[in-house]
Amino acid sequence: MLALDIRNLNKKYEHFQLKNVSFQLEKGYIMGFIGANGAGKTTTIKSILNLTRIDSGEIHIMGKEIKEHELQLKQEIGFAFGDIHFYTRNKIKTLTNVIKSFYHNWDDKAYYNYLRRFNLNEDKKIAELSTGMKVKYSLALALSHGAKLLILDEPTSGLDPVARDNLLDIFQELVEDGEISILFSTHITTDLEKCADYITFINNGQIINSSEKEEFIDTYRLVNGKVEQLDGIKDQLIAYKKNSFGFTGLIHTKDFDPALDIKSTLPSLEEIMIYFARKEDAHV
Amino acid sequence: MNIAISNTSDKPIYQQLFEQISAQILKGELGNGYSLPPIRQAATELRVSIITVKKAWEELERLGLIYTVTGKGCFVAELSPREMLQKRNEMILKQMAIDTSYYKSFGLTIEEVFELLKEVY
Numbered sequence: 001m002l003a004l005d006i007r008n009l010n011k012k013y014e015h016f017q018l019k020n021v022s023f024q025l026e027k028g029y030i031m032g033f034i035g036a037n038g039a040g041k042t043t044t045i046k047s048i049l050n051l052t053r054i055d056s057g058e059i060h061i062m063g064k065e066i067k068e069h070e071l072q073l074k075q076e077i078g079f080a081f082g083d084i085h086f087y088t089r090n091k092i093k094t095l096t097n098v099i100k101s102f103y104h105n106w107d108d109k110a111y112y113n114y115l116r117r118f119n120l121n122e123d124k125k126i127a128e129l130s131t132g133m134k135v136k137y138s139l140a141l142a143l144s145h146g147a148k149l150l151i152l153d154e155p156t157s158g159l160d161p162v163a164r165d166n167l168l169d170i171f172q173e174l175v176e177d178g179e180i181s182i183l184f185s186t187h188i189t190t191d192l193e194k195c196a197d198y199i200t201f202i203n204n205g206q207i208i209n210s211s212e213k214e215e216f217i218d219t220y221r222l223v224n225g226k227v228e229q230l231d232g233i234k235d236q237l238i239a240y241k242k243n244s245f246g247f248t249g250l251i252h253t254k255d256f257d258p259a260l261d262i263k264s265t266l267p268s269l270e271e272i273m274i275y276f277a278r279k280e281d282a283h284v
Numbered sequence: 285m286n287i288a289i290s291n292t293s294d295k296p297i298y299q300q301l302f303e304q305i306s307a308q309i310l311k312g313e314l315g316n317g318y319s320l321p322p323i324r325q326a327a328t329e330l331r332v333s334i335i336t337v338k339k340a341w342e343e344l345e346r347l348g349l350i351y352t353v354t355g356k357g358c359f360v361a362e363l364s365p366r367e368m369l370q371k372r373n374e375m376i377l378k379q380m381a382i383d384t385s386y387y388k389s390f391g392l393t394i395e396e397v398f399e400l401l402k403e404v405y
Binding site: 029168169177178193194198214 | 296332336
């Protein structure tokens with residue numbers, strides 16, 4: 001069963017557009033949603049949550065169209081954004097009491113458990129919380145009403161390495177029984193290299209690739225050769241960097257001829273993102 | 285079962301898992317009927333993706349080192365000493381083929397390789 005099914009999503013702004021965005025997330029898995037700033041991650045996430053009007057396309061969550069079943073589906077979705085603007089002069093306790101009244105399946109036990117794990121004191125005012133603590137608070141809210149799908153926009157970006165590691169542990173625990181699915185966007189790709197099952201890469205409003213993580217990485221090779229060899233392979237490269245020691249470039253594995261005397265390695269997610277961004281620049 | 289994953293290694297993680305577990309099976313450290321942890325639980329504990337573990341388990345099954353009982357999990361298969369030996373040799377030959385191409389790239393003869401190997405063995 002698909003937790004999330006997005007087909008041919010289009011949304012046009014004056015200076016930016018999502019073009020035929022399609023991807024699917026199977027129930028019980030973690031998908032990392034990557035892309036540079038301004039690539040369309042947040043617009044896509046807002047569309048999924050019906051927070052912005054889409055021009056065309058279909059979005060199904062757990063088999064149901066979000067626009068028709070918004071109220072019901074939102075009971076089953078937990079979402080959190082990296083930058084949240086709560087009313088700052090209230091205590092956590094007061095705010096939670098308001099928010100929990102919206103959810104039929106609110107679980108106080110789970111909520112207090114997360115407060116403890118995140119070291120949050122419910123008598124603190126929002127204004128007294130650091131960026132990381134605000135993120136943790138919004139995650140605690142997202143995780144405490146029995147959500148089956150978690151949609152998190154940059155949940156790790158305000159957190160220090162220890163808190164990020166802690167959070168990734170929680171993500172993996174959540175999907176362990178196969179019932180909960182997680183979509184999270186990030187530009188800290190090392191977080192995904194470990195725990196994500198699927199990667200979806202958006203660049204300039206278009207999905208470049210969405211597949212199982214190792215398959216995703218295996219689609220590309222990082223090649224390393226001498227300057228003289230560059231002309232022979234240049235046209236096949238997605239993008240390249242040149243210096244006096246030679247060149248490094250990203251290529252589709254299917255375009256790479258292993259017979260050439262050029263070294264190739266598997267790229268990291270970050271390298272894939274960087275070379276695609278360079279490709280854009282080269283065309284400007 | 286002991287597993288140590290290196291994130292800096294060039295080897296894909298599923299292959300590291302596969303190699304370490306198959307070695308333990310072939311050395312007899314994991315005996316016939318040993319129950320492997322469930323895929324999702326292993327993924328959480330090892331801090332790798334579910335699909336990575338799934339792939340490693342599938343590869344072990346493909347080689348006949350483990351078998352799946354639906355609803356119960358994966359178990360180490362019963363192998364005769366002859367089968368163990370044969371599978372062990374297959375794995376060693378695979379590694380030797382990789383090493384050999386490295387030696388050949390330096391133009392070493394097999395005799396020279398023997399001599400050097402004796403020094404380190």
